[in-house]
Amino acid sequence: MRLRTFLAAGLGGLALALLVDPALAQTAATAAAPPASVPNKGDTAWMLVATCLVLMMSIPGLALFYGGLVRTKNMLSLLTQVFAIVCLVCLIWVFYGYSLSFTNGQGLNDFVGGFSKAFLRGVTPDTTSPTFSNGVVIPEYVYMCFQMTFAMITPALIVGAFAERMKFSALVLFMALWVTFIYFPIAHMVWYWAGPDAIGDAAKALAGAADATAKSAAEAKLAAVKADAGLINQWGGLDFAGGTVVHINAGIAGLVGCLIMGKRIGYGRDLLAPHSLTMTMIGGALLWVGWFGFNAGSNLEANGTTALAMVNTFVATAAAALSWLFVEWGAKGKPSLLGMVSGAVAGLVAVTPASGFAGPMGSIVLGLVAGAVCFVFCSTVKNALGYDDSLDVFGIHCVGGILGALATGILVNPWLGGAGIPDYEAKPGELAFATYAFGPAVINQIKAVLMTLCWSGIGSAILYKVVDVVIGLRVTQEEEREGLDLADHGERAYNY
Amino acid sequence: MKIVMAIIKPFKLEEVRDALTGLGVHGLTVTEVKGYGRQKGHTEIYRGAEYAVSFLPKLKIEVAVASDLVSRVIEAITAAARTGQIGDGKIFVMPLERAVRIRTGETDADAL
Numbered sequence: 001m002r003l004r005t006f007l008a009a010g011l012g013g014l015a016l017a018l019l020v021d022p023a024l025a026q027t028a029a030t031a032a033a034p035p036a037s038v039p040n041k042g043d044t045a046w047m048l049v050a051t052c053l054v055l056m057m058s059i060p061g062l063a064l065f066y067g068g069l070v071r072t073k074n075m076l077s078l079l080t081q082v083f084a085i086v087c088l089v090c091l092i093w094v095f096y097g098y099s100l101s102f103t104n105g106q107g108l109n110d111f112v113g114g115f116s117k118a119f120l121r122g123v124t125p126d127t128t129s130p131t132f133s134n135g136v137v138i139p140e141y142v143y144m145c146f147q148m149t150f151a152m153i154t155p156a157l158i159v160g161a162f163a164e165r166m167k168f169s170a171l172v173l174f175m176a177l178w179v180t181f182i183y184f185p186i187a188h189m190v191w192y193w194a195g196p197d198a199i200g201d202a203a204k205a206l207a208g209a210a211d212a213t214a215k216s217a218a219e220a221k222l223a224a225v226k227a228d229a230g231l232i233n234q235w236g237g238l239d240f241a242g243g244t245v246v247h248i249n250a251g252i253a254g255l256v257g258c259l260i261m262g263k264r265i266g267y268g269r270d271l272l273a274p275h276s277l278t279m280t281m282i283g284g285a286l287l288w289v290g291w292f293g294f295n296a297g298s299n300l301e302a303n304g305t306t307a308l309a310m311v312n313t314f315v316a317t318a319a320a321a322l323s324w325l326f327v328e329w330g331a332k333g334k335p336s337l338l339g340m341v342s343g344a345v346a347g348l349v350a351v352t353p354a355s356g357f358a359g360p361m362g363s364i365v366l367g368l369v370a371g372a373v374c375f376v377f378c379s380t381v382k383n384a385l386g387y388d389d390s391l392d393v394f395g396i397h398c399v400g401g402i403l404g405a406l407a408t409g410i411l412v413n414p415w416l417g418g419a420g421i422p423d424y425e426a427k428p429g430e431l432a433f434a435t436y437a438f439g440p441a442v443i444n445q446i447k448a449v450l451m452t453l454c455w456s457g458i459g460s461a462i463l464y465k466v467v468d469v470v471i472g473l474r475v476t477q478e479e480e481r482e483g484l485d486l487a488d489h490g491e492r493a494y495n496y
Numbered sequence: 497m498k499i500v501m502a503i504i505k506p507f508k509l510e511e512v513r514d515a516l517t518g519l520g521v522h523g524l525t526v527t528e529v530k531g532y533g534r535q536k537g538h539t540e541i542y543r544g545a546e547y548a549v550s551f552l553p554k555l556k557i558e559v560a561v562a563s564d565l566v567s568r569v570i571e572a573i574t575a576a577a578r579t580g581q582i583g584d585g586k587i588f589v590m591p592l593e594r595a596v597r598i599r600t601g602e603t604d605a606d607a608l
């Protein structure tokens with residue numbers, strides 16, 4: 001009896017010790033080493049929410065936006081394609097996508113990361129990722145998930161370009177290849193970097209170097225830290241939330257896809273009208289709400305710049321929606337709902353790279369221009385060139401993305417109300433802003449745009465051809481006439 | 497017995513129904529149809545892609561009546577469905593050989 005009590009007490013004490021011990025250890029560690037940054041609960045909470053908002057952009061937002069624009073017989077194919085891409089990329093991302101995007105790729109580091117974090121190796125609840133402020137970090141799991149939602153939506157954007165004619169099996173294989181060879185490298189090139197603390201520490205070491213030897217060593221160290229970044233990031237290309245990585249990337253891949261696959265049967269002859277602009281409006285509005293997670297979340301913390309990105313995401317979108325509406329009203333005689341919603345998406349796309357860099361008034365100008373330019377592109381240029389980009393992925397995402405990327409180089413200028421280009425070396429340990437120079441800023445943006453267009457344009461063309469040989473990209477004429485819902489999925493959207 | 501088939505503007509259905517009920521006609525069949533006559537269609541524009549829609553939505557009503565009622569039925573439909581605008585529709589009359597009420601087996605005039 002006594003023995004049993006003794007054992008129970010001992011086990012209880014051990015369990016208590018196990019429970020308490022990590023906490024004790026942590027307190028001790030914090031007390032001993034001050035600099036190790038601890039994630040702020042507010043930042044973490046905001047990023048968890050932002051991540052969910054970006055998921056909502058894909059499903060149901062984008063799925064409904066696209067689904068409403070196709071004919072009744074293809075509604076489910078769009079919903080299925082977007083949902084399947086989201087799930088597929090989710091798994092690929094944790095298997096190797098995060099690693100290829102956000103680790104050092106050694107010899108290939110300019111272009112792509114490595115496999116050091118494949119299957120999330122080494123990522124734990126305790127590991128952290130840098131933000132854009134010195135000494136501010138967020139849990140790596142949150143950063144990983146947030147970036148995952150971007151990798152999910154980008155391939156889903158492409159499907160609009162060849163909607164109503166691509167075979168589902170071919171689409172699944174293509175998207176798995178596309179994120180691997182196109183998305184992960186471009187995300188790495190634009191967004192992979194060492195972070196503000198690494199640069200700040202190296203710059204501090206350089207400033208504090210006592211003699212020539214120490215100085216040259218510190219210089220080499222700083223250069224190495226700055227080289228631990230993707231190519232476009234090293235060039236100084238600015239992309240706050242994915243103008244190049246997401247929109248130009250998806251837009252050009254869509255254009256190449258619809259050129260390779262050819263026009264839909266009946267294009268230019270039959271009525272290929274949207275089957276439910278109601279759904280399109282719901283989807284478009286969900287995209288806008290979700291886009292606050294996308295743009296404001298891209299600041300990775302909850303502060304004034306996050307709020308700036310939110311304001312810009314409001315005003316640029318409203319300006320672009322009205323811009324398209326009024327230009328269409330003047331040109332075609334009637335203000336259309338589809339026009340206004342398309343304008344809103346064009347504005348969201350254009351402000352994406354600029355959202356944390358431009359000022360609100362600059363964003364309004366950007367929105368006004370984006371709405372008008374994308375309208376002209378979708379209504380005139382596309383018809384003149386005669387390609388069948390079913391849902392205007394190129395005309396809105398690529399054209400709007402290029403416009404936004406170039407405008408970011410201009411609107412970042414503090415003289416135009418912009419936030420300025422961050423400089424983490426000028427005052428090591430705190431955020432300073434570089435003197436704005438028009439030429440280099442715009443040239444950096446042009447280089448980033450061209451790099452993305454070439455990588456994604458050429459790379460996607462190769463992948464389409466590979467999938468065409470292996471599976472065949474397009475459904476048969478008979479299946480296309482019947483509709484992909486029945487042909488590919490064996491169900492129909494509406495059973496009245 | 498005759499079948500009177502009329503193509504009318506959709507919003508005129510209630511007025512036509514009331515007019516026919518006034519004549520003692522109980523029962524008619526309505527079908528949503530599309531077609532064109534002298535009325536021109538309209539243009540729909542989706543992001544600049546213009547489609548000429550030449551088939552307009554109409555309602556087709558079919559009513560089986562005794563032969564002596566046909567003229568009054570035609571007058572009633574004409575009066576109720578007319579707006580004076582192009583596109584008011586047309587009325588066709590066809591002979592009807594037999595009629596059977598399924599529930600009771602009554603035939604012809606009794607079945608109407």
